[in-house]
Amino acid sequence: MRRMWGVGCWMMGFLLLGAQAADLLYRSGRRICSSGTRIGSVWVTQSLVQPVYKPLITVCEGLRVCSTYRTTYKISYRQISRKMALPLYSCCPGWWRAEGHSCSQVSCPLPCHNGGACVGYNQCRCSEGWSGVHCQTDVDECESGQHHCSQSCINTSGSFRCGCSQGFYLSDDGGGLSQSGEDHQRPPNTPTASSDRDG
Structure with missing residues (x-):
């Protein structure tokens, strides 16, 4: 079988493998919010469609034997890095990431005073003897x-x-x-x- 490659007959297709790209990113979810986009690199699978010419013996006019070619296509794949706009994620207001990939720590924009503890977004649990949004008022x-x-x-x-x-x-x-x-x-x-x- 003889193969011939056409110079101008390249067709390219790109398949973004979602699982590969998503593994590199934080996903939106519980206490995680989208905060914009950034340009980053992701791995994509590039498909190349190449023509393959196969010789074919056939009967022509006048019962003559003729040779011609039949065109088939071969698809090959390769992994390449592409620059793309990727979503940026951050902790939703009121939460911050202490360690790891989860927003598990509650935050108060203003600190709780006089031994108070932050128990929710901008919510303090005051020590006995104190009151107010940030435990700033003496009881x-x-x-x-x-x-x-x-x-x-x-x-x-x-x-x-x-x-x-x-x-x-x-x-x-x-x-x-x-x-x-x-x-x-x-x-x-x-x-x-x-x-x-x-x-």
């Missing part, structure tokens, strides 16, 4: 009646302390009253749970 336990002090309540930053009338002082446990001539204050590191704030 006035004395004004709100959350103190249970028996004589007087003094609001402090993130907490409160109980005060005593003249002739009384707070006992060592910070909750009871004893008679004396001084005003003692609760230590600043006293736990702030409501059961520990009684005085």
Whole structure:
């Protein structure tokens, strides 16, 4: 079998193999959003269609034997790199990537103050004694009646302390009253749970 290649008879086709390109990219999904495009390289399969001429013996006019050619096509493939516009992905607002390929950490654009923890986009869980969107506001336990002090309540930053009338002082446990001539204050590191704030 004899093959002949035609110079001007090349036909080219490109098949983008989706699986190969997608493996290189982050996909849109849970907490992952499209943020534009970028020019990048992807591997594509290029198909080349080439004519193949096969000799053929046939009967011509006048019962003569003639030789001619029949054209068939051979397809071959090769992998090549192409520049293409590829989607860019990033974490959706309120999330960030701590490690790996997932957006698993919640974020707050402004930090949570005074020991608060970020629990959702721009949502803080405040430590006891604090309130506000970013835990920036002191809760006035004395004004709100959350103190249970028996004589007087003094609001402090993130907490409160109980005060005593003249002739009384707070006992060592910070909750009871004893008679004396001084005003003692609760230590600043006293736990702030409501059961520990009684005085």
